[in-house]
Amino acid sequence: MAKINYYIEIDSSKNAVVKPDENDGYLLDTDDSCTFSSNRADTIIRYVKSPFTDLASNKILTVGKGKKGPFKIGAAGKKRTVFHFECGRMNGGEFTPWGGGGNGTPVGH
Secondary structure, eight states: OOEEEEEEEEOTTSBEEEEESSOTTOOBOTTOEEEEEESSTTOEEEESSOOBSSSOTTOEEEOOSSOEEEEEBOOOOSSOEEEEEEEEEEETTEEEEOBTOOEEEEEOO
């Protein structure tokens, strides 16, 4: 069972640089899990469509400086699917994305 952490580093230009602790070609399978961490306390993420059984689509997750998770991958299909997540912060009660565009979680087998 694989466990991957996505480290979200917000640089001085307020761009999110996401660094998975495995290479980007790694595919997650059913029952694998992910955690998230950041260098800033105000970092949040949002998956439009979530691959996790315990993190709903469009739910905002406060990542902050500590590790959040693990979040378990649901049923992985036979085709590779990349689930994109956005990185941002709350600004006046609204999700405001950092620059950099986020990253994706590759799932399938």
